[in-house]
Amino acid sequence: MPEFPSARADTEQVRTPPERACDLLDSASLRSDLHGRSVVDLGSGTGVLAIGAALYGADRVRGVESDPAAVELARSAADRLGATVEWIVGDVSTFRERAHTVVMNPPFGAQRRHADRPFWEAAFTAARKRIYAFASPDSRTFIAAQAVERDWHIDETRSVVWPFPRTFPHHRKPRTELAVDLWVLSVSDPP
Ligand code: SAH
DSSP states (O other), rough: OOOOOTTTTTOOOOOOOOHHHHHHHHHHHHHTTSTTTTTETTTOTSSHHHHHHHHHSSEEOOOOOOOOHHHHHHHHHHHHHTOOOOOSOGGGGOOOOOOEEEEEEEOOSSSSSSTTHHHHHHHHEEEEEEEEEEEEGGGGHHHHHHHHHTTEEEEEEEEEEEEOOOOTOOSSSSSSEEEEEEEEEEEEOOO
């Protein structure tokens, strides 16, 4: 999947590395949340999660992304790979449709505090069954509190290593590694 050609720091355009995209997609596939399911990728960027979901056999995949240039890259990558995805240029906070599964790698709020919050709000609203999301370990309390408040179940919080090449001008080292959380949350079954 293409890198962001000129990644914007303000919206934290950070592509999910392929190995981490596989972690998320494998986890969703093992829980039967991709094949034959509807999937929404919030902040789909250059498309790795949405395209991956389609290639894992999802029935209907939508990618919502505010940057039209990223959507164009995602669209051509999907065409090249024969993946069917509906690309929606727009803000996640105005997205009102629902899907069985939500996948996302939202901004972590490192540049703009709480930039992840509209994504979590949108994810809890859009997902009928499960959310798969990457997040900063700094957001643990917030996400856990949101899950409890909405009566969602935390299936898994896994710490994964995130290789991070120099992306933004304020990055000093050519490459670094971060610890990132992969969250799996589901709607609680009725009693
Ligand atoms: N899902 C991709 C991109 C992750 S980076 C991947 O995993 O590789 C986060 C993406 O969210 C960026 O493409 C950024 O442009 C987009 N974004 C940031 N704020 C947004 C908003 N409010 N609505 C929609 N997209 C947004």
